[in-house]
Amino acid sequence: MTFQTKGRYDLVICDIDGCLSPESHAPINGTALEEIARHNRQAIQKQDRPVVTLCSGRPIGFVECLTRLTHNTRIPCIGENGVWIWRPADNSFECEPAITxxxxxxxxxxxxxxxxxxxxxxxxxxxxxxxxxxxxxxxxxxxxxxxxxxxxxxxxxxxxxxxxxxxxxxxxxxQHVNKGTAIDRLLAETGIDPKRTAGIGDTMGDRFIAERVAWFGCPANADAEIRKSAAYVSSHHEVEGVLDILEQLST
Ligand SMILES: [Mg+2]
Structure with missing residues (x-):
């Protein structure tokens, strides 16, 4: 299963808390998620922009739910800081094989x-x-x-x-499992070139995303340390920042 677009990037690997949804228990902005769903439908149908997949410390069930809400039907998502991958293409879960x-x-x-x-x-x-x-x-x-x-x-x-x-x-x-080890698994199984990937995150746990991708961006609420890894920091917060970053990546 390879996925390649006509654009600069094939894949955007995006954190959830503080990016797609508030880290607090505040309501999730469904209208903005629908924007991302529209982006993903277009990406998958026309292959003219990168698919947005999710990479989070949240339990994999939460990540599966948001992956389905954002209409990524192609590319695996990552939960529990790399412990689990869920594949929307065939509904399969895989635990990191190096966990004994x-x-x-x-x-x-x-x-x-x-x-x-x-x-x-x-x-x-x-x-x-x-x-x-x-x-x-x-x-x-x-x-x-x-x-x-x-x-x-x-x-x-x-x-x-x-x-x-x-x-x-x-x-x-x-210690031997993190977002980065799961991204390695994801890229290996999809055949996506790391040079054609971008990432989005807001805290130091996302350095494991930043280290793997070719381009990294942050929403305005990102902490000072992780901003140092970013090529672009949006002036918008959380999901509005993600939408702004997606626009940057498409131009
Ligand atoms: Mg976060």
Whole structure:
């Protein structure tokens, strides 16, 4: 399955939180998503512009839903920071083959430890993750304060887990899995040339996208660190920024 367009790029790999939808629990801008759906229908029918696929830390079911809402029927999407790929062409899911039973056991042990340490203070483990843990607390400052402690606990036990913070969540991911390793799988199976890919992201987790693609852009709300990787920073926020970036890529 190869996909090539007449334009400069064949594929745009786009983060979700802070890009397609707010990272908070605010409503999703459905009208703007419909714009992206229109873009994708055109891309797939006429092959005159890049298809937009999604690459997110969210559980794969959430990514599948947004992929279907944005009418990408061709190119796989990525969930759980690279753990899962979902293929809209044949409805198949694939877990990263380098995740072993031992890795899954470490994640279960980490879940148990994190419940023990932080459930009493109201830290919630986001449901729907299968080989990683995402932590949420309404007090983001408190959440940020426990990041180094969690990283220490994992290090002391020799667990191969990377601890990082988005705007509102702590992500605990297996060290050898990230958005970039999944992008490698995606490009290998679709035959898409990395030189003909673009990416969009808003936090440092998206450096794994920026490192893989030929061109990287950010919406206005992106954090200062990730902007350094961007060829273009939109003056528009979140999904309006993504629509602006898509326009830049098509001209
Ligand atoms: Mg994001």
């Amino acid at each position: 039973e031992e890795h899954l056991q470490v994640v279960q042990d980490a879940r148990k430890l994190l419940r023990l340490l932080y459930q009493p203070s109201g830290v919630i483990q986001q449901p729907g993750k299968s080989a990683s843990v995402a932590l949420y607390h309404p007090d983001t400052e408190y959440l940020r304060s426990i990041v180094p402690k969690i990283a220490n606990e994992f290090q002391n036990r020799g667990w191969p887990i990377r601890v990082s913070m988005t705007w509102l969540y702590i992500n605990c991911d297996l």
